[in-house]
Amino acid sequence: MRLLLTTSQGIEDLAAREITSLMEGLGVPFRVEEKPLGVEGRLLLEAGEAYYTDEKGRKRELSIATYLNENSRLLHRVIQEIARERFEGIEEEEPETALRRIEDFVSGLPVERYVKTSEPFAVRPFRKGEHRITSLDISRTVGKAIFERLERFGTPKVNLDHPAVIFRAELVGDVFFVGIDTTGDSSLHKRPWRVYDHPAHLKASIANALIELAEPDGGPFMDPFCGSGTIPIELALRGYQGRIICLEKYRRHLRGAEMNALVAGVHDRMEFVLGDATRLSEYVESVDFAVSNLPYGLKIGRKSMIPGLYRGFFSELAKVLEKRGVFITTEKRAIEEAIAENGFEIAHHRLIGHGGLMVHTYVVK
Numbered sequence: 001m002r003l004l005l006t007t008s009q010g011i012e013d014l015a016a017r018e019i020t021s022l023m024e025g026l027g028v029p030f031r032v033e034e035k036p037l038g039v040e041g042r043l044l045l046e047a048g049e050a051y052y053t054d055e056k057g058r059k060r061e062l063s064i065a066t067y068l069n070e071n072s073r074l075l076h077r078v079i080q081e082i083a084r085e086r087f088e089g090i091e092e093e094e095p096e097t098a099l100r101r102i103e104d105f106v107s108g109l110p111v112e113r114y115v116k117t118s119e120p121f122a123v124r125p126f127r128k129g130e131h132r133i134t135s136l137d138i139s140r141t142v143g144k145a146i147f148e149r150l151e152r153f154g155t156p157k158v159n160l161d162h163p164a165v166i167f168r169a170e171l172v173g174d175v176f177f178v179g180i181d182t183t184g185d186s187s188l189h190k191r192p193w194r195v196y197d198h199p200a201h202l203k204a205s206i207a208n209a210l211i212e213l214a215e216p217d218g219g220p221f222m223d224p225f226c227g228s229g230t231i232p233i234e235l236a237l238r239g240y241q242g243r244i245i246c247l248e249k250y251r252r253h254l255r256g257a258e259m260n261a262l263v264a265g266v267h268d269r270m271e272f273v274l275g276d277a278t279r280l281s282e283y284v285e286s287v288d289f290a291v292s293n294l295p296y297g298l299k300i301g302r303k304s305m306i307p308g309l310y311r312g313f314f315s316e317l318a319k320v321l322e323k324r325g326v327f328i329t330t331e332k333r334a335i336e337e338a339i340a341e342n343g344f345e346i347a348h349h350r351l352i353g354h355g356g357l358m359v360h361t362y363v364v365k
């Protein structure tokens with residue numbers, strides 16, 4: 001089986017590492033490819049069949065898609081591939097020609113293997129790049145082609161609000177992909193524990209990528225700008241045994257983090273501190289790991305305050321950090337100056353796609 005896996009741009013290697021570890025645990029032959037056909041934020045997993053033994057001792061087939069939906073911390077979607085194609089030149093094509101190509105391609109696919117005519121279906125589109133067609137055009141065209149093909153076998157049903165089967169049709173540059181979305185309409189990064197919705201919260205998948213980059217080894221771990229607690233909660237959910245400290249300046253966000261942690265069932269694993277990260281050494285003597293999504297001054301606060309805030313924070317961090325810090329921000333210049341001024345060294349830098357921006361991520365020592 002071939003699965004197209006989606007995640008944030010810039011963390012494909014970390015997602016591949018997670019998938020490798022999950023698949024090795026299953027003992028199934030597999031191959032994972034980052035950015036198939038050059039498409040960012042995507043991975044392709046080819047895997048053999050997996051089995052488990054049920055409570056009555058019977059051998060049952062294990063759905064790898066379900067297994068990944070339930071166990072991955074870095075993926076957004078798990079899509080069973082039906083077909084993919086490179087449509088050279090589609091970006092410049094007249095809408096009618098481009099849509100005709102897509103329709104002809106989808107009409108030839110054996111979609112009846114994936115949906116019964118009694119099951120209502122919907123097509124969810126995704127489009128990225130410069131095209132003369134919209135994602136709505138894609139969903140209509142693909143929906144029509146699937147519908148007409150299914151009509152050979154009965155009377156198909158479409159239900160855009162509550163489909164039993166979701167087809168996903170993606171056009172990224174000139175790469176077209178169609179498959180069955182096994183994740184459903186809510187992406188995996190939208191965690192069920194999020195009852196307090198911070199205006200600038202981090203995607204849980206990216207929080208896990210930052211945790212991977214920090215390589216925490218059981219020593220004290222802190223998020224000094226914890227907001228609604230995404231990073232510390234995700235760490236606690238991974239079964240981390242060390243201290244996990246959540247620092248936040250504003251009471252309402254800290255309460256929100258506590259509410260989220262309660263729902264996640266990890267409140268008793270975390271320490272919640274109301275305080276200012278530019279006075280960090282007043283709250284902790286030392287921490288091994290500090291991982292944060294720093295304030296950017298875009299959604300909350302003023303942008304002009306950012307350089308001073310970063311300088312103040314990094315000078316305090318220098319007093320308490322023992323091992324590694326991982327920070328994500330849009331404010332490249334302000335963070336690089338604060339890092340350099342306080343004697344830290346950048347061990348790793350990468351760009352990660354978040355909220356429509358490519359955001360700078362630093363591992364510092």
Ligand code: SAM
Pocket residue numbers: 198200201202203224225226227228229230231247248249250253275276277278292293294295296309
């Ligand atoms: N990662 C968080 C989440 O997923 O909810 C969001 C973090 S948000 C980008 C930055 C947070 O830093 C905000 O909640 C803001 O209130 C907090 N903050 C701003 N200045 C602070 C300071 N001096 N000390 C501690 N927290 C501060």
